[in-house]
Amino acid sequence: MKSGSKYGTHRVLEPKGVLPQGAFKISNNMEIYDNEILIDVKALNIDSASFKQIFDEQDKDLEKVKERILAIVKERGKLQNPVTGSGGMLIGRVKEIGEKLMRNTEFKVGDKIATLVSLSLTPLKIDKIHNIYPEIDRVEISGTAILFESGIGVKLPEDMEENLALAVLDVAGAPAQTAKMVKSGDEVLILGAAGKSGLLCCYEAHKRVGKAGRVVGLVRNQKEKEHLAKTNFCKEIVIADATSPLEVLQVALEANNGKEYNLSINCVNVPNTEMSTILPVKENGTAYFFSMATSFTKAALGAEGVGKDITLIIGNGYSKGHALIALEELRESEIINHIFKEIYS
Numbered sequence: 001m002k003s004g005s006k007y008g009t010h011r012v013l014e015p016k017g018v019l020p021q022g023a024f025k026i027s028n029n030m031e032i033y034d035n036e037i038l039i040d041v042k043a044l045n046i047d048s049a050s051f052k053q054i055f056d057e058q059d060k061d062l063e064k065v066k067e068r069i070l071a072i073v074k075e076r077g078k079l080q081n082p083v084t085g086s087g088g089m090l091i092g093r094v095k096e097i098g099e100k101l102m103r104n105t106e107f108k109v110g111d112k113i114a115t116l117v118s119l120s121l122t123p124l125k126i127d128k129i130h131n132i133y134p135e136i137d138r139v140e141i142s143g144t145a146i147l148f149e150s151g152i153g154v155k156l157p158e159d160m161e162e163n164l165a166l167a168v169l170d171v172a173g174a175p176a177q178t179a180k181m182v183k184s185g186d187e188v189l190i191l192g193a194a195g196k197s198g199l200l201c202c203y204e205a206h207k208r209v210g211k212a213g214r215v216v217g218l219v220r221n222q223k224e225k226e227h228l229a230k231t232n233f234c235k236e237i238v239i240a241d242a243t244s245p246l247e248v249l250q251v252a253l254e255a256n257n258g259k260e261y262n263l264s265i266n267c268v269n270v271p272n273t274e275m276s277t278i279l280p281v282k283e284n285g286t287a288y289f290f291s292m293a294t295s296f297t298k299a300a301l302g303a304e305g306v307g308k309d310i311t312l313i314i315g316n317g318y319s320k321g322h323a324l325i326a327l328e329e330l331r332e333s334e335i336i337n338h339i340f341k342e343i344y345s
Helices: 048-057 062-076 162-169 173-181 196-209 222-229 245-254 274-278 296-305 322-332 334-344
Strands: 012-014 037-046 088-097 112-115 124-133 138-147 153-155 187-191 214-219 236-239 261-266 281-289 311-314
Touching: 037 048, 037 162, 048 062, 062 124, 088 138, 088 162, 112 162, 162 196, 162 322, 162 334, 173 196, 173 261, 173 281, 173 322, 187 196, 196 214, 196 261, 196 322, 196 334, 214 222, 214 245, 222 236, 236 245, 245 274, 261 274, 274 281, 274 296, 281 296, 296 311, 322 334
Parallel strands: 187 214, 187 261, 214 236, 261 281, 281 311
Antiparallel strands: 037 088, 037 138, 088 112, 112 153, 124 138
């Protein structure tokens, strides 16, 4: 077997000298190097912002969506949306392990795993797309993929359905980082609170703010408000268009007795929500952008433009222990388990 770079740079075709995520094209030749794992892929969970962009661009026509996904992978060797730059994650079974990794991996051939690194850097070959489920951003395929030595993955737990585990693992970084950031007594605003990552963030924030704190969830319509209200995670739930910062500011402050927030968390899957996240935050507070539709330029210049001295955090899909934290939420919370089973099983 040939030796490869820990970070997968041996797969980069163009431009040379960059990492796989930043490359335009990588090799999806499925002959593995000594530090790679070959995976038989069953399903892709596409990043929410990416799937929405492709779905809308193709006029919600599933055949056109299939063609677009296949075209991206053929052109790039990976599933990286050229508009959003994001990818998603996959599940499958370990087919082969490189000689060098056999001594240094917890996986063995036949294990059912989920990758916890983005499809935007993962060599992928799709033989056939079987089904697309737009309501959950899932694409069932036959195909193969490569996990690099530096890549992270997790064995799917035996005590829950794989679709359920995959739905949570897909956004595991958001609740894990929420758990790190929220402190007792904090007032927290969560935009996109009724979505997959939003629900998990609401749960983690609710656990940590205590009686002196407050979690406010912002959703886009009455149906989402009723859905979120079933959880009792939020002290207040407000309806607003997340792309309208002044509207968001008004309803958010009203829901917090006129006060600004220690922390806002953006879980929205559409562009132009940066200022809606920033405006409600108090001086020296934090705005956390988990949304892959976030523009760093709009967030940084926007905060400067309104004189907000706050910490801006771009969401990292990886946080130490994030997979275990996310899966444990399903075990801890009956209502989260029920909601996710209802939607994703």
